[in-house]
Each structure stands twice: as C-alpha cells, then as structure tokens.
Amino acid sequence: MNYVIEMLNIRKEFPGIVANNNITLQVKPGEIHALLGENGAGKSTLMNVLFGLYQPEQGQIRVRDKNVEINNPNIANELGIGMVHQHFMLVEPFTVTENIILGSEPKHRGKIDYKKAEQEVREISERYGLQVDPQAKIRDISVGMQQRVEILKMLYRGADILILDEPTAVLTPQEIQELIQIMRSLIAEGKSIILITHKLKEIMEVCDRVTVIRKGEGIGTVEVADTNPTELASLMVGREVNFASTKSEKVPGREVLAIEGLVVKDSRKVDMVNGLDLHVHAGEIVGIAGVDGNGQSELIEAITGLRKAESGSIKLNTQDIKNLSPRKVTEQGVAHIPQDRHKFGLILDFPIGENMALQTYYRQPFSKMGILNYKTIDQHAAALIDEYDVRTPSTSTKARALSGGNQQKAIIAREIDRSPDLLIAAQPTRGLDVGAIEFIHQKLFEERNNDRAVLLVSFELEEIMNVSDRIAVMYNGKIVAIVKPSETSEQQLGLLMAGSKLPEQVGDH
Structure with missing residues (x-):
C-alpha cells in the first residue's frame, strides 16, 4: 500500500509522562485523515513529532515510502509537510502578505519584492477559494481569516501534506462550512490532510478515515463510512457517551438578573449593546444565541464589570x-x-x-493579614481537582501544561465552588472533547437544579438547543426574540440570528 506519511510505533516521553506510546499512523495520498482523541490524549504531540518540533524516543517516520529524520520544521517544510497550530503563529502588526512570506521572502536586487509576493498570495488565495486581502493587517481580520492566512503560509511554501490542529475550535458555524469547502478543494488539487479534532460531526462530514488515540495509546484506524458518532465517541473515551442532555423539568424561581435598556460601546466607541432587556430567574438556563459580533462579548463584560456600560441598569x-x-x-x-x-x-x-484560588485568595482561610496560606490553598485545590476530575500531575503543575479540557474544568471548579447566584458561562465547551462537554453540561444542570441562574453564551447551536430552558436570540446588540428549544428548530433559530422575523414569533419577550 502506498502511503504519503507513515509514523510507525512512535514513542514520545516528557518528564513523568508518556505522551505517545507505540502509536502508528498511516495516511493515504489524497485523503482527509482524522486524528481523534480526548483533550490531552497525545494528538498534538504526535503531530509536533511529525512536524519536527519534538524528537521521538523511538519509532520510524516514512514520507512517500522513504525513511526520514525530521529534526526541525524546516526539514518538514522541505518534505512538503505544513502545519496550522491550534494557537496561530502570526505577527499581529504585519500584513497578510508579510506573514505569509516570512522566512521565504522573494528578493529582487537584494530587496524584498512585495509586489511579486502580493501577486503570488493573491493567485494562491483565488486558486483555493481562500479570498484573503493580501494588504490587510492581521490584527484587523477575523479569526477565520487568520486561519486562512495560516493555510496560505503552508501552500506558499509548497506543502502538499497539511496538518490542521483543531482548526474549527474558534470558528463560527458559517466559517466551519467555509473551511470544509476549502479542505475539499485542497484534496481535489491532490493534497493530503491530517485533521486533529474531537468533533465527531465534522469527521463524519468530511473525513475518509480516522485514527483514534486514547491516553497516549493508538486504539486503531477505521473507515468513516463504516462507523458512526456513537461508536467513535466510545472508542475515544473508552465508555459510552450520552449525547442527549437529560435535564428534568423545573419551574424557575425568583428573578436573579434583570437588565433594562443596556447600552455598551466597544473600544471604537460603537454601540455594540443597544438598549438590551434580559431577565434570568433562579433555576433556569437562559442561552444566548447569535452570530459572533452581535454584542455578546460586550454584554458579558458589562455584567461582570470588565467594561463600563453607558446607560441602562444591571x-x-x-x-x-x-x-x-x-x-x-x-x-x-x-x-x-x-x-x-x-x-x-x-x-x-x-x-x-x-489558579483555583484566584477569586478567594485574599480571604480567610486562604490568607491572613495579607499573608497567603499555601497549605490551605493547596488542600482546597486538591479537593476540587478530585471532584472535577482535573487531570494534572499535581497542584503545583503550571496551568499552561494542562490540556484545554483540564484548564476549563479547573476554571469551572473555581467558579462553581463559590456557590454563585448567577453563573455566566461563555463558550464553556469551546475546543473540548465529547467526554469533557458531557461533564460540563452536567455541572450546568446541577447549578440550575440548585436554584442558581445560569446565563449560557455559545456559538454552538446544538449546545444552545440541548442545554437551555429558554433561548434569547441576540442580533445587532438587542434581544430580538425569546424562544423555547422544544418549540423551535435550528433552522428557525438560524433565521432569527440572521435578523429575520419568523412568520409567528415564538414565545414571550
């Protein structure tokens, strides 16, 4: 069998942890091959080995049937391997073109030939349907556009094996569809793609085969056509995962949050929240649905004190x-x-x-007369780590070293531990795997059942529909409709989010 990439029996260790244990990955030419696993399963580590950022302790890498040693990313680039990292590697004040050519600048008489570079960027951009403005500054373009710049960086260097690390974690539903089209056009051009992900829906939609990793071990490779999301979830987590959120019926109690006529400006002094009214009661989860950029961030920042409100009341x-x-x-x-x-x-x-004491460190028993009591802080953190299944070697491990899912569990543990009256959860499951998502949804339901008010802001329509008791649709800085998930569909919700009115406006307002 011809493979463009073979990683055979790869082992990669870090102090005190085996990240990859004897993993084999084989990618065929012209396929989209998913690498699936929980947060912290070892997916990114394996790809960082392929890209030359890490050296394996044992194992063999073959590219197009030849044994290779990839000691650094430059060798990976020469072999036609490119990688888009989960956290983009872009220089914010530089233009799109300057970022793409960085390190591979075309020269003319000893100077960088920007005209030629821009022309090449424009040509590649059009050829693959990427539509990026070569002269725009990175800090001025959306996250979805920044990702396209990362893809262009690889294509500019002639990569034909593309590694995409969690590419949809920060994208809106519309941008995800656009990225899927881009991936299909890349495959049509003869490229091969390795897609690191834990989104089962996307694997079913776009991938040919999937290799599953669990806790650093290779579980196996399956044809997407021969599997289904339930089977993939249990391969990934090692147990059955409950996709449908089970929440009991509950009658909401007293009003906890009342927002009237709220106006909030963004940093450019534009009204992003524009006369908004919203009410949330004890014992209910109100989900805010809306396309990114309709004032959700400014609303949350105003409620939490991170941004000044112009007028109205909270x-x-x-x-x-x-x-x-x-x-x-x-x-x-x-x-x-x-x-x-x-x-x-x-x-x-x-x-x-x-980190787990950031909200309480200045109070007893965590400090006395301004002196921190590290023993108490550690004991408290250890209890939360245990309760919330935060996977970390110890309480003294830096937060940076934890996987995204475990970082998120730590934040949730810290916030819920204070028994708040109002819990604001903004994109609480962004970039997390099905096991972690199930756990976090369970915690939100527990808060609701303990008579707390929960305000959920998410771009994942499925999450909004499954978790919310009521859905407030936000458009142009206002709540334009309030609907019940049982009485509306994702399509209707999508229409409302785009500013359309439904024939019969559902629910009360």
Whole structure:
C-alpha cells in the first residue's frame, strides 16, 4: 500500500509522562485523515513529532515510502509537510502578505519584492477559494481569516501534506462550512490532510478515515463510512457517551438578573449593546444565541464589570451592579467562565492550585493579614481537582501544561465552588472533547437544579438547543426574540440570528 506519511510505533516521553506510546499512523495520498482523541490524549504531540518540533524516543517516520529524520520544521517544510497550530503563529502588526512570506521572502536586487509576493498570495488565495486581502493587517481580520492566512503560509511554501490542529475550535458555524469547502478543494488539487479534532460531526462530514488515540495509546484506524458518532465517541473515551442532555423539568424561581435598556460601546466607541432587556430567574438556563459580533462579548463584560456600560441598569437580586469593579461583582454573587480561558480565565505560568484560588485568595482561610496560606490553598485545590476530575500531575503543575479540557474544568471548579447566584458561562465547551462537554453540561444542570441562574453564551447551536430552558436570540446588540428549544428548530433559530422575523414569533419577550 502506498502511503504519503507513515509514523510507525512512535514513542514520545516528557518528564513523568508518556505522551505517545507505540502509536502508528498511516495516511493515504489524497485523503482527509482524522486524528481523534480526548483533550490531552497525545494528538498534538504526535503531530509536533511529525512536524519536527519534538524528537521521538523511538519509532520510524516514512514520507512517500522513504525513511526520514525530521529534526526541525524546516526539514518538514522541505518534505512538503505544513502545519496550522491550534494557537496561530502570526505577527499581529504585519500584513497578510508579510506573514505569509516570512522566512521565504522573494528578493529582487537584494530587496524584498512585495509586489511579486502580493501577486503570488493573491493567485494562491483565488486558486483555493481562500479570498484573503493580501494588504490587510492581521490584527484587523477575523479569526477565520487568520486561519486562512495560516493555510496560505503552508501552500506558499509548497506543502502538499497539511496538518490542521483543531482548526474549527474558534470558528463560527458559517466559517466551519467555509473551511470544509476549502479542505475539499485542497484534496481535489491532490493534497493530503491530517485533521486533529474531537468533533465527531465534522469527521463524519468530511473525513475518509480516522485514527483514534486514547491516553497516549493508538486504539486503531477505521473507515468513516463504516462507523458512526456513537461508536467513535466510545472508542475515544473508552465508555459510552450520552449525547442527549437529560435535564428534568423545573419551574424557575425568583428573578436573579434583570437588565433594562443596556447600552455598551466597544473600544471604537460603537454601540455594540443597544438598549438590551434580559431577565434570568433562579433555576433556569437562559442561552444566548447569535452570530459572533452581535454584542455578546460586550454584554458579558458589562455584567461582570470588565467594561463600563453607558446607560441602562444591571440588577442582581434587585441590587444595581452596573459599573462595579470585577471583584465587587464577584462578591455580589456572580461567577464567570470566560470565553477566552487563556486571556481571562487563568494565569498560565501560575501553578494550577493557585489558579483555583484566584477569586478567594485574599480571604480567610486562604490568607491572613495579607499573608497567603499555601497549605490551605493547596488542600482546597486538591479537593476540587478530585471532584472535577482535573487531570494534572499535581497542584503545583503550571496551568499552561494542562490540556484545554483540564484548564476549563479547573476554571469551572473555581467558579462553581463559590456557590454563585448567577453563573455566566461563555463558550464553556469551546475546543473540548465529547467526554469533557458531557461533564460540563452536567455541572450546568446541577447549578440550575440548585436554584442558581445560569446565563449560557455559545456559538454552538446544538449546545444552545440541548442545554437551555429558554433561548434569547441576540442580533445587532438587542434581544430580538425569546424562544423555547422544544418549540423551535435550528433552522428557525438560524433565521432569527440572521435578523429575520419568523412568520409567528415564538414565545414571550
């Protein structure tokens, strides 16, 4: 059998952990091959070995039937292997073209030939349907566009084996569909793609074969045509996973959050939240559905004290909390699972134990007279780590070293542990595997059943439909409709999110 890539019996160790144990991966020419596994299963490590960022302790790599040693990414590039990392490697103040040619600049009389570079970028961009403006600055373009720049970087260097690491984790549903089209056009051009993912829906839609890794071990490779999401989930997690969220009926209680006429500007002084009204009660999960950029982030930042509101009121248990400091807001009984766990959820170079005390470190028993009690902080963290199944070697491991799913579980443990009246969960399962998603949804249901108010903001329509008791649709900075999941469909929700009115507006407002 001809393979473009063979990774045979690869073993990769880090201090105290075997990340890849005797894993074999074989990729055929012209296929989209999924690499599936839970957060922390060893998928990215295996691909970093293929891309030359890590050296394996044992095993053999073959590219187009030849044994190769890939000691650094330059050798990978020469072999036609390119990689788009989960966290993009782009220089924000540079233009699209400058990022793409970085390190491989075309020269003319000793100077960089920008005109030629722009022309080449435009040609490749059009050929693969990537539609990127070569002159735009990276900091001014959307995450989906930045990802296209990463793909162009590989194509510019002539890569024909493309590794995409969790490429849809930060994309909106529309951008995901666009990326799937791009992947299909790349395959039509004779490229081969390795797709690191844990999204089963995407594997079923776009992949030919899938190799499953569990806890660093290779479980096997299956044809996508011969499998289904349930089977893949149990191969990945090692047990049956419940996809349908089971939540009991519950009558909501008193009003916990009341927002009236809220106006919030973004950093360019544009009204992103524009006269918004919203009410959330104890014992209910209200999901906010909307296309990214319709004011969701500004709304959450205003409630949590991270951004000043211009006018209107935000009341928690009838007390106005508008424009209080973030600490004052949390002390009033608001917990916040932020949408960007690296920027706002964790201090990555702090131990995970200290991260779990970020909201409470200044109070007894964690400190006295300004002196921290590390023993108590550690004991408290160890109990939460155990309860929330946060997989970490110890409480002193840096947060940076944990997988995304375990970082997220740590944040959720810290926020829920304070028994808040209002829990704001923004993209709580972004980039997580089915096992972690199931766990987090369970925790949200527990909060609701304990008579807490939960505000869920998510771009995953399936999540909004499965988890919410009521869905508030946000468009142009306003709540344009409130619907019940049982009385609406994903299509109707999509129409509302795009600003259309339904023939009969469902629910109350």
